[in-house]
Amino acid sequence: MSTVIKGGTIVTADLSFDADVLVEGGRIVEIGQNLKGDEVLDASGCYVMPGGIDPHTHLEMPFMGTYSADDFDSGTRAALAGGTTMVVDFALPSPGQGLLDALQMWDNKSTRAHCDYSFHMAVTWWSEQVFNEMKEVVDRGITTFKHFMAYKGALMVNDDELFASFQRCAELGAIPLVHAENGDVVAELSAKLLAAGNNGPEAHAYSRPPQVEGEATNRAIMIADMAGVPLYVVHVSCEESHEAIRRARQAGKRVWGEPLIQHLTLDDSEYANPDWDHAARRVMSPPFRNKAHQDSLWAGLAAGSLSCVATDHCAFTTDQKRYGVGDFTKIPNGTGGLEDRLPMLWTQGVATGRLTPQEFVAVTSTNIAKILNIYPRKGAILVGADADIVVLDPNREKVISAKTQQSAIDYNVFEGMTVKGLPRFVLSRGKVSVTEGALSSEEGHGQFVARPPAGPVSKALSSWKELTAPRKVERSGIPASGV
Ligand code: URP
Ligand code: ZN
Numbered sequence: 001m002s003t004v005i006k007g008g009t010i011v012t013a014d015l016s017f018d019a020d021v022l023v024e025g026g027r028i029v030e031i032g033q034n035l036k037g038d039e040v041l042d043a044s045g046c047y048v049m050p051g052g053i054d055p056h057t058h059l060e061m062p063f064m065g066t067y068s069a070d071d072f073d074s075g076t077r078a079a080l081a082g083g084t085t086m087v088v089d090f091a092l093p094s095p096g097q098g099l100l101d102a103l104q105m106w107d108n109k110s111t112r113a114h115c116d117y118s119f120h121m122a123v124t125w126w127s128e129q130v131f132n133e134m135k136e137v138v139d140r141g142i143t144t145f146k147h148f149m150a151y152k153g154a155l156m157v158n159d160d161e162l163f164a165s166f167q168r169c170a171e172l173g174a175i176p177l178v179h180a181e182n183g184d185v186v187a188e189l190s191a192k193l194l195a196a197g198n199n200g201p202e203a204h205a206y207s208r209p210p211q212v213e214g215e216a217t218n219r220a221i222m223i224a225d226m227a228g229v230p231l232y233v234v235h236v237s238c239e240e241s242h243e244a245i246r247r248a249r250q251a252g253k254r255v256w257g258e259p260l261i262q263h264l265t266l267d268d269s270e271y272a273n274p275d276w277d278h279a280a281r282r283v284m285s286p287p288f289r290n291k292a293h294q295d296s297l298w299a300g301l302a303a304g305s306l307s308c309v310a311t312d313h314c315a316f317t318t319d320q321k322r323y324g325v326g327d328f329t330k331i332p333n334g335t336g337g338l339e340d341r342l343p344m345l346w347t348q349g350v351a352t353g354r355l356t357p358q359e360f361v362a363v364t365s366t367n368i369a370k371i372l373n374i375y376p377r378k379g380a381i382l383v384g385a386d387a388d389i390v391v392l393d394p395n396r397e398k399v400i401s402a403k404t405q406q407s408a409i410d411y412n413v414f415e416g417m418t419v420k421g422l423p424r425f426v427l428s429r430g431k432v433s434v435t436e437g438a439l440s441s442e443e444g445h446g447q448f449v450a451r452p453p454a455g456p457v458s459k460a461l462s463s464w465k466e467l468t469a470p471r472k473v474e475r476s477g478i479p480a481s482g483v
């Protein structure tokens with residue numbers, strides 16, 4: 001059974017052209033004119049692009065005394081409905097738990113996935129066991145390790161642990177990721193705010209000013225440089241963090257920054273809303289920022305100093321958010337966005353002229369596929385690539401509403417916003433999973449994507465670090481030691 005996508009304009013990260021795409025056995029088998037297939041999908045007036053890859057999700061994750069509400073079923077349905085065909089979720093060992101133990105938990109949950117997926121592994125504590133198990137995790141195709149510099153007393157790791165883990169990543173050809181916020185300062189500021197009676201959701205934002213993010217980002221960059229490893233900074237929300245990344249890249253350091261669709265399109269005025277639920281539903285770390293920070297993030301995407309747009313999809317219901325009534329530090333941190341990332345970025349990025357269609361493809365799939373060393377199997381419209389494809393109709397529009405979303409939660413942070421640029425079709429490894437808003441995906445269709453270590457950037461950097469490493473000076477006549 002073959003499927004032909006007919007009459008569309010193919011858009012990749014580097015070019016656009018009119019051609020049909022023939023899909024068979026889950027892969028792209030031909031690109032050309034007047035192709036024929038058993039099933040025909042009419043793409044006239046549409047852009048045929050690689051399906052989105054969301055490199056940052058938290059599905060059914062134990063966090064802050066509860067579990068995030070979307071699992072691999074509802075989460076990957078939401079992904080597909082919005083044109084995303086692969087998610088990378090975080091396997092999160094609780095401190096003291098082995099990495100392989102956590103991986104087993106994530107393997108069990110992910111059997112429900114409707115689209116392909118991979119995992120990052122979190123390093124939430126440090127020991128010989130963690131050091132040893134990192135190798136086995138890499139052997140199983142998980143080549144990225146996330147470190148939290150915030151969430152003191154829970155997931156946070158200190159600089160010595162960060163340095164040890166980054167060095168281990170360098171040895172294994174893996175890439176460290178960081179949640180960059182200074183957790184010590186956040187803890188102090190939070191206690192001070194609460195003591196002054198500042199206990200509402202807006203105080204969450206006051207406790208995490210841009211400086212805590214800028215400082216931690218710069219620290220992580222310098223530690224990674226000393227460890228000789230590339231670095232990927234998740235959820236970059238502000239100019240201070242972006243500035244550190246920009247400066248590092250300009251100096252030849254191998255650093256990537258990931259803004260979220262939420263930070264690009266929603267601002268800190270949300271926390272001033274008089275409705276407690278409205279503000280609490282938008283509590284996430286880092287918090288939403290003002291328009292100047294948003295402009296910085298958009299500029300970074302256009303300039304190439306920021307590389308990938310993600311969601312950090314970590315959805316909690318209103319009831320779960322209410323755990324924090326009277327104490328903002330107990331509001332589960334996280335927002336949703338899986339279904340809305342592509343339509344929101346197209347509407348506010350491409351349709352406004354902030355991004356080209358090619359840049360849109362780069363930041364929604366191709367760049368992360370390269371970073372994760374799975375390009376061109378993913379993130380490409382090429383013969384031989386997996387047929388993970390979104391056929392985007394630039395004229396199809398809707399008003400975002402929780403009533404029609406796939407996510408299991410009872411609200412949507414983008415509620416009431418109009419998006420223009422929606423999938424006409426979405427294919428997951430060749431399976432037509434969405435047709436004009438109607439889902440035909442299948443639970444369990446999604447497969448784990450193993451990723452090889454030592455991608456081109458890791459290899460180049462390790463060669464350079466080896467070449468420029470400090471070396472002992474060999475001397476012939478060494479004087480006798482003094483008394
Ligand atoms: O608030 C957030 N971002 N929640 C999800 C966990 C994390 O920090 O990425
Ligand atoms: Zn984080």
Ligand code: ZN
Binds near residue numbers: 057312
């Ligand atoms: Zn996250």
Ligand code: ZN
Binds near residue numbers: 073074443
């Ligand atoms: Zn289902």
